[in-house]
Amino acid sequence: MxxxxxxxxxxxxxxxxxxxxxxxxxxxxxxxxxxxxxxxxxxxxxxxxxxxxxxxxxxxxxxxxxxxxxxxxxxxxxxxxxxxxxxxxxxxxxxxxxxxxxxxxxxxxxxxxxxxxxxxxxxxxxxxxxxxxxxxxxxxxxxxxxxxxxxxxxxxxxxxxxxxxxxxxxxxxxxxxxxxAGGVDAAMTLHLATTAADADRQTFQLMLSGLKGGHSGVNIHLGRGNANKLLARFLFEQSEKLGIQLVDFQGGTLRNAIPREAEAKLTIANTQVSLLQQAINEYAALLRNEFAVADAGVKLTLTEAPAATEVMTQDAQQQLLALLNACPNGVIRMSDEVEGVTETSLNVGVVSMKDNQATILCLVRSLIDSGRDYVCGQLSALAKLAGAEIKFSGAYPGWxxxxxxxxxxxxxxxxxxxxxxxxxxxxxxxxxxxxxxxxxxxxxxxxxxxxxxxxxxxxxxxxxxxxxxxxxxxxxxxxxxxxxxx
Structure with missing residues (x-):
């Protein structure tokens, strides 16, 4: 100093x-x-x-x-x-x-x-x-x-x-x-029913980390990875194949920062652990290839965790992962009037779970009110399809x-x-x-x-x-x- x-x-x-x-x-x-x-x-x-x-x-x-x-x-x-x-x-x-x-x-x-x-x-x-x-x-x-x-x-x-x-x-x-740009905060909440965890299954923590993150306005056009989206993508693809049961999902800390880390707690049958690790290795290699320029440091880490007593029901798990996987993220549209400037974007900034409820915090930005309203409509439609509640708050105008x-x-x-x-x-x-x-x-x-x-x-x-x-x-x-x- x-x-x-x-x-x-x-x-x-x-x-x-x-x-x-x-x-x-x-x-x-x-x-x-x-x-x-x-x-x-x-x-x-x-x-x-x-x-x-x-x-x-x-x-x-x-x-x-x-x-x-x-x-x-x-x-x-x-x-x-x-x-x-x-x-x-x-x-x-x-x-x-x-x-x-x-x-x-x-x-x-x-x-x-x-x-x-x-x-x-x-x-x-x-x-x-x-x-x-x-x-x-x-x-x-x-x-x-x-x-x-x-x-x-x-x-x-x-x-x-x-x-x-x-x-x-x-x-x-x-x-x-x-x-x-102006903006508005969106908060989606989804009730998650749970059931008792099977005692003969292993419990793990899956961490996705190593991303650059950054400002959800200034850096959104750079194509960096969003930890919440990338982890949800893997779980959506692999949960049914491997019989994964989800215990918890946490990612990001601020709605205006591109999330760099996300983690999920899960249980899996002993016979499927090696297949899970293989799928993780393959997915990590895939992401390093996809983000070779924008975010090459991405990594996934699987570690043993204390045994879970409750897991999400299959319906609740599918609702959450489908909602996260389908939620738009990043640049929605580039400006026609100002070359090289993002017109409308969305950042899936924070995913948290507490008391059998998942909360997804997003920040919508747009240079034009109609662009902001379009994305808010998309989020409202997704929430309706997923059985989630959605609230918008903190709207501020553009300059x-x-x-x-x-x-x-x-x-x-x-x-x-x-x-x-x-x-x-x-x-x-x-x-x-x-x-x-x-x-x-x-x-x-x-x-x-x-x-x-x-x-x-x-x-x-x-x-x-x-x-x-x-x-x-x-x-x-x-x-x-x-x-x-x-």
């Missing part, structure tokens, strides 16, 4: 080193929020905590720039808590172990929190600065972005003074975002692109002047909070920028050091070019 504070730009990285010591998964931002509030008060900055938990911090313009349009720099405080299976880490208590690997900053066995920690730290560094020119400045730090966008939903009208908002949650240097946006033009022209090349104007398939901000602030001009972050929402998350410097340079230059009020 001592290396982080020596990286350039130092003001930003010194803040990042500080926030790595604060656990901040969604719903657990309080300690960091209290630290920031006290720091702001010590700096004699105006700080407001909204009822929902958002922080708004105001800093006056530097001399000579008082008449510039006020700007909001926006980031979210929370991070996605994902770790490797062999990593001992409590995201509600333990600090992130960040380290420098060449031109990248990574974390040891967990998500790094560069999403959106780098953006947050750039905002805090601006507030702390004494030598950076800017007009009237507000920093908006939202809560719970990763698990439900609670902070963005709860932002009240009239509390922000800014006319321009710069969102810092983008993840590719050289790209300027001016639109994003409609505005080709006439003045701040987008400022960022584009500034980037070109600094780097002598055209930035790419993009619409992102991930959900940015800008779409929700448009409801209380419909006239606010918005744009999103950020450094290059690879594999967010997974333990492979890393941020490129050089691009953090480029992002910082661009942000400061844009602030100097903000026009005067009309």
């Amino acid at each position: 001592s290396n982080l504070s020596q990286l350039a730009p130092q003001p930003l990285w010194q803040w990042f080193e500080k926030i790595c010591s604060f656990p901040r998964p969604s719903g657990h931002e309080a300690a960091l929020s209290q630290f920031i509030q006290q720091w702001a008060k010590d700096k004699q900055l105006e700080v407001i905590e909204e009822n929902v938990g958002n922080l708004i911090i105001r800093k006056p313009a530097t001399p000579g720039m008082e008449n510039r349009k006020p700007v909001v720099i926006q980031a979210h405080m929370d991070m996605v808590p994902q770790k490797n299976a062999d990593k001992v880490h409590d995201f509600t208590k333990d600090p992130i172990e960040a380290w420098v690997d060449g031109d990248w900053v990574k974390a040891r066995g967990t998500t790094l929190g560069a999403d959106n920690g780098i953006g947050m730290c750039s905002a805090l560094a601006l507030l702390e600065s004494t030598d950076i020119a800017h007009g009237p400045l507000e920093v908006l730090l939202t809560v719970d972005e990763e698990s439900g966008m609670t902070g963005a939903f709860g932002l009240q009208p009239g509390v922000l003074h800014g006319e321009i908002l710069i969102n810092t949650d983008s993840e590719q240097e050289g790209e300027i975002y001016m639109g994003c 409609k692109p505005d080709n006439t946006s003045p701040v987008m033009a400022i960022v584009r022209d500034t980037y070109q002047d600094i780097y002598h090349k055209e930035p790419v104007i993009m619409v992102i398939h991930a959900g940015l909070e800008c779409g929700l901000f448009k409801k209380p602030y419909p006239e606010m001009d918005m744009v999103s920028i950020g450094p290059t972050i690879r594999f967010p929402h997974s333990p492979d998350e890393m941020v490129n050091i050089t691009t953090v410097g480029q992002y910082w340079q661009l942000l400061l230059a844009v602030l100097q070019r903000i026009p005067s009020k009309d």
Whole structure:
């Protein structure tokens, strides 16, 4: 960690080193929020905590720039808590172990929190600065972005003074975002009848692991394996052939992260164990061939487990496996309007079982409402056929692109002047909070920028050091070019 504070730009990285010591998964931002509030008060900055938990911090313009349009720099405080299976880490208590690997900053066995920690730290560094020119400045730090966008939903009208908002949650240097997908959560629940397990059968745990996972918006088009889908596929194909009786199925941890691991507890007759292992070996080889480019590290492991006392009935097992196997996943449709961008997608993020009930959590994303509604209709039809209940919640709107946006033009022209090349104007398939901000602030001009972050929402998350410097340079230059009020 001592290396982080020596990286350039130092003001930003010194803040990042500080926030790595604060656990901040969604719903657990309080300690960091209290630290920031006290720091702001010590700096004699105006700080407001909204009822929902958002922080708004105001800093006056530097001399000579008082008449510039006020700007909001926006980031979210929370991070996605994902770790490797062999990593001992409590995201509600333990600090992130960040380290420098060449031109990248990574974390040891967990998500790094560069999403959106780098953006947050750039905002805090601006507030702390004494030598950076800017007009009237507000920093908006939202809560719970990763698990439900609670902070963005709860932002009240009239509390922000800014006319321009710069969102810092983008993840590719050289790209300027001016639109994003909306989304909705889907939860399917299925009652699972059980029966007593046969005492003369062996019990095993079957683990599928080694997948890359990643952000279910940013990485969904890369064709990576979904652990829930791949394990269900095997069990659907082999259960009747081998007489497998299912005890439990668990996979994934977040609806907005592509699941990297899934496991099933099962029983099987002693005479079929060798055939099960053979089928597992063949399936693992098949997957390594199918995912040779996108996800070559996939593996299946069979280990003995404590004897089961109950198993699913055959009807319940078939219902669950058929539902999981038939459920769509991944890219549903690519955009016709924005080349290379996913229009509509679905992530089968979490499968869990408790009290004889299976719950399947999915996240539907789409740039258009009709695309979202189409997938929701598919899920509703599947649930009906499988005898499952389905509920939709947490719907959030997309951010409609505005080709006439003045701040987008400022960022584009500034980037070109600094780097002598055209930035790419993009619409992102991930959900940015800008779409929700448009409801209380419909006239606010918005744009999103950020450094290059690879594999967010997974333990492979890393941020490129050089691009953090480029992002910082661009942000400061844009602030100097903000026009005067009309």
